[in-house]
Amino acid sequence: MYLLTDSNSGGVYAVFNKDNVKTVHLFEEEDDVLRYQTLLEADNPDSKLDILEMDPEIVEVNCNNRGYLYTVITKDDLVIPPKTE
Numbered sequence: 001m002y003l004l005t006d007s008n009s010g011g012v013y014a015v016f017n018k019d020n021v022k023t024v025h026l027f028e029e030e031d032d033v034l035r036y037q038t039l040l041e042a043d044n045p046d047s048k049l050d051i052l053e054m055d056p057e058i059v060e061v062n063c064n065n066r067g068y069l070y071t072v073i074t075k076d077d078l079v080i081p082p083k084t085e
Contacts, residue, residue: 001026001056001072002033004040007048013040014068015082024070025079026059032073040081 003026004013014022027033030051037049056072063070073079 001028001059002030002051002053003027003059004033004037004049005052007050012062013049017069022066022068024059024063024068025073026054026056026070027073029075032075032077032079036073036079036081043081043083 003024005011006013012024014024017023025033025036027036030053033051037051040049041047059070062068
C-alpha cells in the first residue's frame with residue numbers, strides 16, 4: 001500500500017476528517033496515490049510530496065501511537081484533496 005510523505009520533513013501527509021481528527025490515506029493502488037499527489041501539488045505548487053510504499057500494519061501502529069486515524073483507499077474509491085486556504 002502507498003501513502004504520501006512531505007519531502008522536506010519526511011512526515012506522513014494527513015487530512016482532518018469531519019470530526020477534526022487527522023487521518024492518513026493509505027492507497028491500495030500506486031496510480032491512485034500518484035493522481036492524488038498530482039492534485040495536491042497542482043493546488044499548492046510549493047508542496048512537495050513523495051510516494052512511499054508501506055506495510056499497512058506499520059501504518060496502523062504508528063497512527064494508533066499518534067492518535068491519528070487511517071483509511072484505506074481502494075481502487076473503487078474516488079478521493080479529492082481538500083482545498084487549501
